[in-house]
Amino acid sequence: MTQNAAESTRFNARPGDITRWSQTVIPTLREAPAEAEGPSHVLLLRAGYIRKLGAGIYDYLPLGARVLRKVSEIVREEMNAAGASELLLPVLLPIELYAGTKRDVDYGDLLFKISDRKDATYALGPTHEEPITELVRGSITSYKQLPVNLYQIQTKFRDEARPRAGLLRGREFIMKDAYSFHSQIEGSGGLNETYDAMYRAYSNIFTRCGLSFTPVEAESGPIGGSASHEFMVNCESGEDTILRCAASGYAANVEKCEIGARAAGTLTEAPSGELAEVHTPNLPGIVEVGKFMKVKPDRMLKSIVFQIDAGPGVKSDGAKWVVAVVRGDHDVNEGKVKTAVRAMTGNAKAAIALADEKAARAAGFAIGYVSPRTVNTVPGTLLLIDADASGGGFWASGSDKPDHHVKHFNWRREVGAKLDDAGYVNIADVRNAIVGDPSPRAEGAKLEAARGIEVGHIFKLGTKYSEAMDLNILDENQQRRPVIMGCYGIGVSRTLAATVEQNHDANGIKWPLPLAPYHVLITLMKFDDEQTRTTASDIARQLAAIGLDVLIDDRDERPGVKFKDADLIGVPIRLTLGDKALAAQSVEFKLRNDDGKGDLCPLGEVVSRCAAAARAGGLT
Ligand code: ATP
Ligand code: MG
Numbered sequence: 001m002t003q004n005a006a007e008s009t010r011f012n013a014r015p016g017d018i019t020r021w022s023q024t025v026i027p028t029l030r031e032a033p034a035e036a037e038g039p040s041h042v043l044l045l046r047a048g049y050i051r052k053l054g055a056g057i058y059d060y061l062p063l064g065a066r067v068l069r070k071v072s073e074i075v076r077e078e079m080n081a082a083g084a085s086e087l088l089l090p091v092l093l094p095i096e097l098y099a100g101t102k103r104d105v106d107y108g109d110l111l112f113k114i115s116d117r118k119d120a121t122y123a124l125g126p127t128h129e130e131p132i133t134e135l136v137r138g139s140i141t142s143y144k145q146l147p148v149n150l151y152q153i154q155t156k157f158r159d160e161a162r163p164r165a166g167l168l169r170g171r172e173f174i175m176k177d178a179y180s181f182h183s184q185i186e187g188s189g190g191l192n193e194t195y196d197a198m199y200r201a202y203s204n205i206f207t208r209c210g211l212s213f214t215p216v217e218a219e220s221g222p223i224g225g226s227a228s229h230e231f232m233v234n235c236e237s238g239e240d241t242i243l244r245c246a247a248s249g250y251a252a253n254v255e256k257c258e259i260g261a262r263a264a265g266t267l268t269e270a271p272s273g274e275l276a277e278v279h280t281p282n283l284p285g286i287v288e289v290g291k292f293m294k295v296k297p298d299r300m301l302k303s304i305v306f307q308i309d310a311g312p313g314v315k316s317d318g319a320k321w322v323v324a325v326v327r328g329d330h331d332v333n334e335g336k337v338k339t340a341v342r343a344m345t346g347n348a349k350a351a352i353a354l355a356d357e358k359a360a361r362a363a364g365f366a367i368g369y370v371s372p373r374t375v376n377t378v379p380g381t382l383l384l385i386d387a388d389a390s391g392g393g394f395w396a397s398g399s400d401k402p403d404h405h406v407k408h409f410n411w412r413r414e415v416g417a418k419l420d421d422a423g424y425v426n427i428a429d430v431r432n433a434i435v436g437d438p439s440p441r442a443e444g445a446k447l448e449a450a451r452g453i454e455v456g457h458i459f460k461l462g463t464k465y466s467e468a469m470d471l472n473i474l475d476e477n478q479q480r481r482p483v484i485m486g487c488y489g490i491g492v493s494r495t496l497a498a499t500v501e502q503n504h505d506a507n508g509i510k511w512p513l514p515l516a517p518y519h520v521l522i523t524l525m526k527f528d529d530e531q532t533r534t535t536a537s538d539i540a541r542q543l544a545a546i547g548l549d550v551l552i553d554d555r556d557e558r559p560g561v562k563f564k565d566a567d568l569i570g571v572p573i574r575l576t577l578g579d580k581a582l583a584a585q586s587v588e589f590k591l592r593n594d595d596g597k598g599d600l601c602p603l604g605e606v607v608s609r610c611a612a613a614a615r616a617g618g619l620t
Contacts, residue, residue, distance in 0.1 A: 512617065
């Protein structure tokens with residue numbers, strides 16, 4: 001190959017790595033431990049990428065560490081290109097850091113806490129909003145120094161209730177977390193501009209990783225804030241449900257997904273019969289009650305009680321409780337209840353949460369047996385009725401009395417005139433979307449469901465942390481104002497596992513080229529044959545020179561064992577050196593993705609053929 005041709009097929013500024021299997025540790029296993037759940041957990045253990053050290057705690061072996069490095073490098077390049085700067089914050093965080101945000105309490109048992117020899121308490125960082133806010137508070141004072149976007153790639157700790165599926169949900173895991181700081185939301189240098197840049201950077205990152213993914217609209221969850229997207233790797237084994245509309249491209253997670261216009265009842269429909277009370281003792285849930293009463297869940301009303309905390313100094317007009325009513329086969333959506341209550345009361349700051357059971361009982365709610373009639377009996381109660389629960393026909397409902405339900409519940413007869421008071425009663429979308437619901441973005445289209453794995457999450461945080469921690473700046477008019485923030489996470493170790501979930505077969509992993517620990521595997525049929533060894537070294541050197549990483553299987557093992565292991569570890573391009581091929585001045589060339597036997601490739605063409613395959617596989 002000429003110098004120019006070599007230059008034009010170079011993949012990396014620095015040469016690739018050459019590793020000999022006999023000199024590293026790749027402890028492949030015939031069987032995964034019985035407890036392994038799902039393809040990525042099984043295959044990463046079997047192929048010697050990871051090893052379990054404790055619940056949700058894993059060693060990254062040499063192959064695993066190489067893939068992590070490749071994910072991290074892509075993340076770094078795209079974050080840097082988007083104008084972010086890398087830093088590194090401590091993992092060990094003095095608990096006092098949480099004094100302003102109270103997240104040491106809000107995070108609950110998820111937060112790992114430890115104490116030192118003087119009995120001072122520390123948290124192991126689950127994410128780093130507090131330390132970064134503290135850092136920026138000490139470094140930035142004027143709007144002229146903004147915006148900035150700072151990120152790190154680091155180990156995080158969360159005491160997950162159910163660590164599962166290996167790297168998919170660990171208690172110690174690697175995250176890229178970025179935090180941006182702004183003096184305004186709109187315009188040049190504003191939060192929205194950086195948020196959009198991060199959205200593009202995330203799309204670039206997962207595209208470059210070779211993954212099929214869907215960005216979805218999401219609720220911001222315990223971290224707070226107002227707008228967010230999750231990046232989901234498309235995968236039937238994923239634990240998150242995505243709803244999407246093919247016609248408009250709209251996609252959202254279940255917590256967030258809107259529902260298009262639905263026909264609602266008039267709340268004036270005629271009763272289906274006399275209201276009748278039924279004794280329903282010792283029935284733990286709506287399904288059991290339905291069976292006992294011989295009523296299908298879609299003919300039952302589920303009434304869930306929320307409490308409203310208007311917040312200090314905010315006018316609430318005395319509204320204290322919300323009863324959200326959905327059909328028995330639907331689930332109430334807390335975020336939608338919140339939005340509906342805020343719209344109804346005109347109080348954009350009202351905090352709404354599932355009612356504390358004790359307090360709700362004391363106020364007069366028979367929790368577990370609540371009916372919509374409580375809008376008349378418990379002072380300060382608002383009623384939100386989901387469209388699908390608002391019509392006529394037969395309904396069963398709780399009876400506001402422990403261990404009792406009613407049949408033939410009728411809206412008009414049972415609730416009466418309050419139904420006409422929009423200050424108390426509204427028909428609203430307060431349930432989770434499901435497959436087949438009308439699309440919120442395209443008339444006539446329906447929502448479809450798919451599953452995914454959340455590998456990235458971007459949030460608009462607003463001033464939640466800056467207000468709690470006094471991070472203020474002077475604006476153009478010398479006014480002190482809280483800084484506006486965004487935060488952006490990627491599960492680096494989860495991305496590794498999600499890639500395997502999406503790219504494998506019964507025999508092992510099939511790495512996309514950009515994340516493969518090695519691009520090329522050279523297998524020696526006779527490990528101790530001098531000519532074979534020299535040829536392998538020669539080819540490896542040439543491949544490394546154009547930036548490809550090469551693993552040479554020089555172990556003293558039978559060919560059958562080597563081929564099985566090759567399938568298992570999933571290196572995408574395979575060269576096999578045996579007597580027959582060498583006699584023909586060739587090597588056997590095969591891609592992990594091809595089911596066939598491979599073909600002979602003359603020695604002089606091996607490098608260009610590998611380069612072409614690498615490029616076709618998405619390596620740049
Ligand atoms: P999940 O809903 O899966 O618990 P999260 O929404 O709590 O995740 P974030 O706080 O958004 O997680 O963290 C950013 C990213 O870190 C997530 O998108 C995910 O990829 C990754 N991540 C979070 N928790 C874990 C974990 N226990 N193990 C591995 N990766 C994780
Ligand atoms: Mg998240």
